[in-house]
Amino acid sequence: MTPEFLVTHSGGFHADELMSSAVLSRLYPAARIVRSRDAAWITPGSDRIVYDVGGGYDAERNLFDHHQRDAPLRDDGQPFSSFGLVWQHFGKAYLAALSVPQADIETVHAKVDAGFVLPIDLLDNGALSPTVAGPLAGMTLPGLLETLKPVFDQGGPTAETEAFHNALTIARAFLEARVARSAAGLRADGMVMDAIAAAGQGRVLELPMGMPFRPAVIRAGADHLLFVITPRGEGDWTLGGIAKEAQGFDLRADLPAAWAGLTGEALERASGIPGAEFCHNGRFIAAATTRAAIVAMAERAVIEAEAAGH
Template identity: 65%
Template sequence: MTITHLVTHSGGFHADELLSSVILTRLFPTAQLVRSRDAAWIAPADGRIIYDVGGQFDAEAGIFDHHQKPNPLREDGQPFSSFGLIWARYGRDYLRALAVPEHDIGAVHASFDRDFVLPIDLMDNGAVNPSEAGPLFAGLTLPALLETLKPVFDDPDEDADDRAFAAALPIAAAFVEAAIRREAAKLRAQGIVAAAIEAAGQDRVLELPMGMPFRAGIEAAGADHLLFVVHPRGTDWALTTIRTGENTFEARADLPAAWAGLTDKALEAASGVKGAKFCHNGRFIAVACTRDAIMQMARLAVEDVSAG
């Protein structure tokens, strides 16, 4: 069936129907986006997808509302918003439209649902405070940021809400697509990290061909013996620690205390490594001019941990 109309409610908007529109307008670019509460528009019909309005949830009939009682719930009992309902039905097709590899579709769909969609669902339903919704939504929340794009209360233009919604749509799309690119990149990185771990054997230092997210790959491989990671960084090389968790700065091991905050000649003198350039005062990253220099620093850092 050809989708000819995408229908959501008129008036002020929220993150859930705005983000739903991101998904649907990508998948059905020729469909007309209609914002209305008219009964004739919000009733199921051929060629029509209705969301965040209509008082029903029936995916086969193309209607995805969550305001009715009983409201649609996830398997674990947490509530859906229209965004969660649309993502559950169309998210995999959206990922294919963004050229996510087929073998990664399931994993990216699940991780994006957990980290991005679910917090939107919970906040839209008043089921969680923004401060509890996860790192993506701490402080200024994404829903709050998107709602700042709504017109001011005394805008005299009767089309102000529709104009604001249209202007907000590409901004919301940029957030969604950037988050999905990051999720897909994490999976690509895990493959590279796994290969590097195999090549490293029982070495305490992991060498990667470029900077990338590596902690998840290290944990997935069960490589508990690793202490540090090295990789090229522009024309230099970097030596970094491995954090023990997603939301902490605690590392498996810190760089030597004697290096903290030093640069250039001072760091060369403290480390004994020619070409050492910088060590952060927090002792989680150091930089050197060459691979040989950074590998020397890595070995010294391992020895420092062993001696401590």
């Protein structure tokens, strides 16, 4: 089936049908998005996919609503929004359309579902209160997308539709970026595991480029690693701390206190290392102009950290 129409409701829009539209319009770019509550449109048919409207959930009829009684639930009892339903049925095809490697699709699908789709589902259903973000509640992605609605006393009869399509462009960009980041994380895992093996029992992990490394380090049980070296470009190397946990900012060891907040010649004098360029006052990252300098800084940081009992 190749639908001619992607049908969702008219009126105010929310993140769930925007994200559903992003998925479906990628898979069916020739289909026209129709926003309506007219029964003639929201009734399932062979030429359409209906979502976030229609009063039912029937994947075989391409109907994906969640507002009705006995609305569908996830296996753990948490509610779906239309985005979760569309992601469940079309997400893997969407990932393939974005050129995610076939071997990674299952994992990326699950990661995006847990970290991106589910929060939108919960917020849309009132199962997660926006107040959990406190004063930043309006800065959540659903909140930001809703700020793109036209204000009540401006715009004409097409204002809501125009605003919807403007918001859809932004929603699409966020979803594609989240997918790209999840897929990149899998690519990084293999490179980080190779670097952990190369480090052996050393205390410093050296990576060939900037990449997400914390999940692999923790999963590998490489608790002996204290610092990570990464090149950022010609004449620019960094030395950073490694967090204790998968989430949070507490480090296994800080950079030397004598380096905190220093730059250039002042840092070179304090460290005794030519080419030392910068150390953040928070002692979680430092920089140098050469690999030799950053390696020397790492060695000095390890000596001080071990003396402090790390």
